[in-house]
Amino acid sequence: MKKSIFSTAAALLLSVGVLAAPAAMADVLVFDGSGNATYGASHADPGAYSDEFLFRVATESQGWASGTAIAGKTLVGLSRLFNYGITGVEFFRVNADSSRSILGTDTTTGNSVEFFPADTLTAGNYGFVIHGQTSLDGLGGSYAGNLNLVTAPVPEPASYGMLAAGLGMLAFTARRSKSQKLH
Template sequence: MKKALFSKVAGSLLLSAGLLASGVAAADTTLTFDAAGNATFGMTHATTGSYTDTFLFSVSDALASASGTAVAGKTKIDTARLANYGITDITFFSEVGGVRTNLATTFDADGSISFFPEADLVAGNYGFTVTGNTLLSGKGGSYAGNLNLVSAVPEPTTYAMLGLGLGMLAFTARRKANNKLG
């Protein structure tokens, strides 16, 4: 009985170690934002193959807008610097009670990589996954990026227009109530 239990535990440990060594089971990385709402992210992969990296963050404001950029590293081979990373997609998700739900995300890789969720984010837990692969056989590489999180605050002209509209409504209501003006 003890021998069977030991062999199952040893087998599980070996399987877990193999998954970690292969890069399949990557831990999530939590982003830290500075006072301006910027957070940097990136990853280095030492081996050839596909990858999926997950970055987590929280939104504490009632409404926020997120946008990001990324750049893939180049690898020097002989005298040439060749692109070795292909980022194929970046997708935002929300996380509630440990359940992740993908959000509609715009991903643009024409020239430079930019990405953002198509709707503003409300207070809660979020993240995004970066998927892709190394392009050159036998070579690893890296990528890096920036995520900007900005509170969605109305412009001052919006408040001015609101005040003007309320003033006009008050003037109209007063005018109808006062029979001498009528």
Template sequence: MKKAMFSKVATSLLLSAGLLASGVAAADEVLTFDAAGNATFGVTHATAGSFNDTFLFSVSELATASGTAVTGKTKIDAARLANYGITDITFFSEVGGVRTNLATTFTADGAIEFFPEADLIAGNYGFTVSGNTLLSGKGGSYAGTLNVSPVPEPTTYAMLGLGLGMLAFTARRKANSKLG
């Protein structure tokens, strides 16, 4: 009995240690958007190594998304050095618990920018930030903002065009009646 209990405890501890060492233990974070469609995200990692952090969100109508991120600096020998390297940010859709990667543009030329290449339809989405710390034995942090904006439907543009056309017709009609 004691042997079986010890075996289960040891297996549990080994499994937990493996998850923590691999960096997989981080839970997905659900983003909350303000009235303007902006949400902030960020993570601080206390130890060196690679990371994959996932952020989730939902859209209720056709929308476009874009984000920016910055990495923090770490004080090392009286100098402030960037210790974080974000190597990729990839958007995905989630349907029935299955995640499918979306074509994503990611640039890290000075400023980090990322966005899905296609508009998002109503549903559940997320993005994964991947990278690593550059200096062994040192952690670091990053933060960013994601903006989700609704895309006007084609009928909205048609109604706008029709309204402007009617205003132009009315203005021309009034101008002609004054001349004649």
């Protein structure tokens, strides 16, 4: 319960911080119980865009993120054409001083995109940027997607000590019973 209240408060503070920054136009993702969050953007004017989405990995956790996005289609004449081209996605970590560290990101691009950070995410604030542009002259465009975040607690050093002690006792017991069988 206490952890849930802390996580909610941290998400609220992150949201307030994002809203307080005048240059930042980022959406804060809210994950459901399964670790999924949806996002998207619509752009009415033709051109290139970069959209930011922020999220958090809880304290004493590590996470694995995986995202997908698909561009919308527009009816032009008798054809349905993709109205937005996604040209790239990059993950970043938001540092304590609000600066950003770009993370390695594996991406497949096109009208449908899959992306994920190259490494495990440790506790902290993160985000990703979707770069793209409208595809049809004189028309806007849109896309939507899903980010899945699987988290697990980080094992404490004491856990490793208990594991080593348990394995040591198991080895001692096995050796002792083996030597008793020989006598």
